[in-house]
Amino acid sequence: MTTATEAPRGFSPRVALQKVGTSLSNMVMPNIPALIAWGIFTAFFIEKGFTPVPALGGFADSAGTPHTGIVGPMIHYLLPLLIANTGGRMVYEARGAVVGVVATMGVIAGSDELIAQLNLTQPANEQIGQVHMFIGAMIMAPLAAWLMKKLDRLWQDHIPAGFEMLVNMFSAGIFAFLMAVVGFFGLAPVVNGFMSLLSAGVEGLIGLGLLPLVSILIEPAKVFFLNNAINHGVLTPLGLAQASQDGKSILFLLEANPGPGLGILLAYSIFGRGAARASAPGAALIQFVGGIHEIYFPYVLMKPILILAAIGGGMTGVFLNVLFHTGLRSPAAPGSIIAILGAATPDSYLGIIIAVLGATAVSFVLAMLLLKVGKQDDGDIVSATAKMEQMKGKKSSVAGALTGAGGAGAGAASAADDSGHTGPIQRIVFACDAGMGSSAMGATVLRKKVRGAGFDDVEVTNKAISSLNDEWDVVVTQKELTDRARQRTGSAIHVSVDQFMNSPRYDEVVDLVRRRNNGEDASDDADAADTAATADGGNASGTAAAGAGAGAAASGADATATGTAPSPRGRHAAEVPATGETAAADTDAAPQILSRDSIVLQGSATGADSAIDEAGSLLVAAGAVGEEYVSAMHDREASVSTFMGNGLAIPHGTNEAKSSIRRSAMTFTRYPGGIDWNGSPVTFVVGIAGQGNEHLELLQKVAMTFSDPAQVERLEKATSPDEILDIFGSDKE
Template sequence: MTSTEASTKPGGARVAIQKFGTFLSGMIMPNIPALIAWGILTALFIPVGPFPNEGLASIVDPTIHYLLPILIAGTGGRMVYETRGAVVGAFAVMGAIAGSDLLIDAFNEANPPVDGGAPLGYVHMFIGAMILGPLAAWVMKQLDKLWDGKVKAGFEMLVNMFSAGIVAFLMGLLGFYVIAPVVNWIMSIVGGAVGWLVDTGLLWLASFLIEPAKVFFLNNAINHGVLTPLGTSEVATDGSSILFLLEANPGPGLGLLLAFSIFGVGAARATAPGAAIIQFAGGIHEVYFPYALMKPVLIVALMLGGAAGVATNMLLGTGLAGPAAPGSIFAVVVQAGLVGVPNVLGVLLSVVIATAVTFVVAAIILRASRKRDLARAEAGDDGLSAAVAKTEAAKGRKSEHLSNLAGGAAAGGAATGTATEAGVPAVASEPIRKIVFACDAGMGSSAMGASVLRSKIKKAGIEGVEVTNKAIANLDGSEDLIVTHKDLTDRARLQNGRATHVSVENFMNSPKYDDVVTLVGESNQSE
């Protein structure tokens, strides 16, 4: 193993939850456009919408009940075993959907609603899709390994087709008899808990879990595993859901960055205004995480700001028609606008209040420690470089403004002694034609890093080199060089052990990129 390939080994519960959340994101994020389209349709044309239309509204239920779970299951299956995995995963979730519906119908027949009450509603099998899609694909993959190379010539297609059909059939039965009742039970517990928080006016307490989870990149499991399915179900009946705003509200991050812009010191103060623009307008929330980790007590400010925003939306009855992805103020306004102008005003007020509360609390904390911060800055350590290293554990960085801060972060990273700071290999074992920037979700900051390196390679006059970005889970072994954050390199190496792996502290401004350009140029000249 080269020094470039070595990195700090991930481990522990935090990394396990990160990986789990990453996998959930990989299933949900590609299907967000379908969720948005469904949200627009629902917000406009259901009976409580501004333009009730019985015909168009008839598309709503089949989409949420069948299409969206099938898309998610297919995506999860594809992540595990490409097209074969997608097919068996998509079919398997149909068993869970049908089994869940049968159980709900049986319950409603045995327990008819009284006093005009509504019957128990169907469970939309999002969680079932997240279970069965990858599981069915994994089973298919393992079975294919059993007879790989053992099938007589001419019978390959027959075996492939029938084996996949049989696996899909069996996994559908598993979904019908096992997964459906389990998911129904899970949703009844989770839905009941969320309903209790809403009914008792305590939903704002969720911010005390979500805001710290965001800073440590543990929010994906909550957001995509729970909030999105529950929020989507609410939209189907109410036209909007407050749950989409629990994590996406850009107010807390903006308030924190504004506080640093005024009361911060050194690099933190210099870079905070630019980071605020990217976070608020671009929706890339991770740019404020290093600032919170500089002083972990600032997470309290984020929790209080988030709670204030949720409380405001609860009092006003406001929400979004679909997930705001990314969490930009523009995406939030668009999704709020589908519900109506009063809803937009309420949502904007929740953003303003969340910003103000976070700003005030963060300002108090920063002012209280200002003398110590100034002393550290004069000594050449403002704490931000170490915070950047901690923060880029999952998604990297997304801001040219943050690149000012990255200069210090890179220097600090070099002093940490991680093996990857030894530098880029001087010689490549084979020509480098395909470079991939890999992170958890495969978008956001890794895309920006790919753009930076692509520009450097173009300026160097190197042709025939592809520079792209993708999620670590989607690495397929064809990559020649993979760039990851140092905390993710081991996971990337598991996906592709052949490639040259370069670990960085900051996607946007790593000093290693010039070395990578040199390496790529020399490797292609040696062909």
């Protein structure tokens, strides 16, 4: 067993600020392409652009006719609303995105109203321009989505059957309206005042020639992963406002300049020792051309006094940029020299190159002198990388792969190399190929256990692997799919299971959540054995796979804890958020999904292939799918088994076969004598064809039924389709 990084205990201002910065970055970064598109419009079509076009650039033409253009509306409405959409979606998926966008529109309109009223009292030559609500979007959208999520939890267990859609739609609409009003009258004045204060502060620093002093804050913040709060929370909104008026902004260059890091890495390449010296040239290339600045952080942490070299280089770069009046049209992300020059205005190319070279030279000289002071330890780079990952809260695939941390030769590395996500567990996803069958059932069982342990705020949902991104804390998959999931969620903890109904791995996940979220000792979080769960009839046991070597550092390793959860307490099926893969279905559709005609109590199949044919023929007979869907069910089985455990299999088509589904339907076939399902005993086969979310509520009921031995016994003894429908809680046709 290895030792995992402990979850933070108590309140830490650094961790809190780091989390805020990460959230801001996660809202801005996916929308960087839109910012680049806006930058291209400004570069070509504004009055100072390469090819001024009044209709696009938004200025008066030669006849004096004013034009709105596209540049102004993009930065004032589109970009803040895109950020609001992303921020709301991060908190509460599609439902949060919609509420967040509407609420943010209230903030934008409120700001415009304040500016309009203020301009009525100002002379024509002192009119105030629009305030672009980037900060307003970053505050209002996540807040509105979070409140919507909390409100949904209050009444989701009390909605009468058949009224789910009505309640969900009207509750979101009414709440979005209220939050828009709050944004209009409440948040807009606060953000306007804050932006005015920040703008005045920046203009004052520039006017006094003191802007280089911001490097004293920015350069240490970068190393401790606090830069996102400064960069995306302050510099990007101010820079965009400045660029919308002047066509460029120096603020985009304060943090993005690769010179300070490059100088430090070049100094290590010449004057360093051991592993640090050997790896520094490769790190320099990644940092300067690739734009991944975090690659040099371990080199500073290895000898903290080098932060002075970074500050000196940063101040030099800012001074030269101010001297040459340089600026970028839009944020440069990542901070690559290629991205920086791509966003630079033509009159800034020379100054930016000189500023980068100057920052590199100063940081190189200072780092060279500081490296000669004191002792250099050859092995420090490994532990420094581990320390960096601990501060970051997740693995660094680039730094880990470059330095070899996490590999056999890096025995000094901390267990952060084996455990992926190292903080509290807030988001768990159960992933399968299609996202509609095994994952939905597994998520239902696991969700009940997590809720039963008292963690109501931990999200447990299901998705198709193809729709995953690296935002999940824990990813649960069938063992054959774990490698695919790792490719999309490299920083998560991965848990592999063989069956989905009563896997002991669920109790291990619950115990992991308990220890992480309660700040208990996490020393057993990571298991170094590179094995997966194995099944034995209806039960399974095993350990999570833990990666080794640089490859594991790049992809994330499996880790779980051992333990037993308290007895679960049930929750209503509609507890699953009504978004994406896991929305609870309108129960009015249940009779159409599982009908008497689709229930067979004496199946004729003798093995998995013939049972799939039997389930598929029932789906075809119900008019739910075409014949081609049956072939897709066999393809799905050939890639990953649909055996769930507890004598249940749920064959369904591949993700690509969803287009052949005409409507959602399920079938139920019982084999009293049991059949061989590729080595596992199966008594019940539930065929699935899911279109949208209509089938998920009934599928959740199936999952809860098969997790209860008494209910399974009732299924075995049932003598009519009506009894099966009663057990699953489905209405009869």
